[in-house]
Amino acid sequence: MSLALQTFSSVKDANAALQAAGARYIGGGTLVVRAANEGDVSVSSLVRVTDPGLSRIAVSGGKVRLGASVTMAAIARHPELATLAPAARAVGGPAIRNMATVGGNLFAPTPYGDFAVALLALDATVVTEDGEIPIETFLAGRDTSRAVVTAAGFSMPKAESFRFLKVSRVKPKGVSVLSIAALLQRTADGTVTAARIALGCMADRPIRAKSAEKALLGCKLTPQEIAPALAAASQGIAPITDPIASAWYRAEVLPVHLGRLLLD
Amino acid sequence: MAKVPVQFTLNGSEKAEFIESGTTLLHALRDKIGDTSPKGGCHQGTCGACSVIIDGELRLSCLTLAETCSGADIKTTAGLAEGGVLHPLQRAFLDAFATQCGFCTPGMIMAAKVLLDRTPNPSREDVVEALSGNICRCTGYEPIIQAVLTAARANSQNAA
Numbered sequence: 001m002s003l004a005l006q007t008f009s010s011v012k013d014a015n016a017a018l019q020a021a022g023a024r025y026i027g028g029g030t031l032v033v034r035a036a037n038e039g040d041v042s043v044s045s046l047v048r049v050t051d052p053g054l055s056r057i058a059v060s061g062g063k064v065r066l067g068a069s070v071t072m073a074a075i076a077r078h079p080e081l082a083t084l085a086p087a088a089r090a091v092g093g094p095a096i097r098n099m100a101t102v103g104g105n106l107f108a109p110t111p112y113g114d115f116a117v118a119l120l121a122l123d124a125t126v127v128t129e130d131g132e133i134p135i136e137t138f139l140a141g142r143d144t145s146r147a148v149v150t151a152a153g154f155s156m157p158k159a160e161s162f163r164f165l166k167v168s169r170v171k172p173k174g175v176s177v178l179s180i181a182a183l184l185q186r187t188a189d190g191t192v193t194a195a196r197i198a199l200g201c202m203a204d205r206p207i208r209a210k211s212a213e214k215a216l217l218g219c220k221l222t223p224q225e226i227a228p229a230l231a232a233a234s235q236g237i238a239p240i241t242d243p244i245a246s247a248w249y250r251a252e253v254l255p256v257h258l259g260r261l262l263l264d
Numbered sequence: 265m266a267k268v269p270v271q272f273t274l275n276g277s278e279k280a281e282f283i284e285s286g287t288t289l290l291h292a293l294r295d296k297i298g299d300t301s302p303k304g305g306c307h308q309g310t311c312g313a314c315s316v317i318i319d320g321e322l323r324l325s326c327l328t329l330a331e332t333c334s335g336a337d338i339k340t341t342a343g344l345a346e347g348g349v350l351h352p353l354q355r356a357f358l359d360a361f362a363t364q365c366g367f368c369t370p371g372m373i374m375a376a377k378v379l380l381d382r383t384p385n386p387s388r389e390d391v392v393e394a395l396s397g398n399i400c401r402c403t404g405y406e407p408i409i410q411a412v413l414t415a416a417r418a419n420s421q422n423a424a
Contacts, residue, residue, distance in 0.1 A: 033327045037288070038307075094322050094393070095309075098322055172392065
């Protein structure tokens with residue numbers, strides 16, 4: 001491997017260096033060093049930022065801000081982020097979780113990026129030096145993005161309103177067959193008044209299950225009432241086929257696992 | 265390719281080397297420093313054979329650039345034995361027949377060491393979780409899990 005690593009203390013300088021051809025940002029290294037080890041010759045130099053602010057977790061006034069260099073392990077052990085811990089623990093094994101970052105997960109190709117699925121359900125904003133953009137806008141344009149992601153922000157969900165499920169063949173660690181994150185607002189009698197459902201492995205990046213979200217409105221979480229939502233879950237999906245599962249299999253089991261998540 | 269200086273502590277000894285920029289810690293340890301205990305398996309972060317402990321945290325040396333480790337405290341399996349006496353984990357792996365080809369063993373032991381350092385009396389589930397990033401194609405895991413539990417029991421008996 002022949003890669004020049006450039007280290008900067010500021011995001012601004014790193015952004016300038018990233019404009020060079022062949023330059024890629026390195027956070028924890030679990031994506032870009034892996035790519036280089038695989039022989040990806042499109043990567044000729046790596047850029048990193050040592051600003052400690054990128055590793056900061058801020059929880060205040062119901063808002064959460066995760067620096068882009070915050071690791072999955074840091075989220076999983078943070079006492080105020082217990083609601084998100086299942087999504088952070090879904091990423092890799094212990095060593096990977098000590099390295100994999102929030103920023104990197106936003107760029108992780110399917111079947112990886114389980115935490116980004118959670119961030120999508122949480123309606124997160126992605127922060128760069130240019131400002132904040134909705135995560136859906138960011139995910140749509142991530143392949144051509146050249147700006148260093150500095151943080152992700154979202155409103156802290158109530159524990160009872162956020163649900164996350166990763167389905168894998170190998171426990172406790174395995175690559176995703178699929179992952180689902182759901183943010184549900186319900187009235188006191190359990191009627192769903194708002195729903196955001198995000199899916200992993202159902203496209204080349206995390207996507208919303210908008211038809212299912214719509215079908216859930218006004219429902220109580222009973223097998224009968226969620227049936228239309230489960231039937232609608234497969235609309236607009238284009239699951240991947242990989243050694244873990246075929247697109248057909250993923251599409252077949254999606255309603256089953258979504259049902260389990262909603263009825264849990 | 266320009267060479268860059270890297271300085272860190274490896275198993276208690278100061279190491280200073282000039283390496284090519286972009287060199288992984290795995291290559292730096294094996295090819296420059298001569299510590300061949302971390303094994304290069306998949307080079308993709310999947311198998312865990314290259315696991316080392318950096319500043320108390322389990323990390324994959326195949327995905328870590330050596331330059332990013334300047335000033336770090338790095339521990340590998342080669343540094344576990346003291347005065348010719350095997351570490352309890354190493355002894356337990358031998359006694360429990362938890363090694364077969366042995367390729368995964370250093371990574372398994374480092375993952376287990378982090379676990380026992382933080383959780384001296386782990387449950388079986390704790391051990392399974394701690395080793396979940398390490399792949400073994402020979403033993404079927406059960407002897408490895410038992411070895412870690414045995415080492416934990418030995419530690420607690422020594423501490424009592």
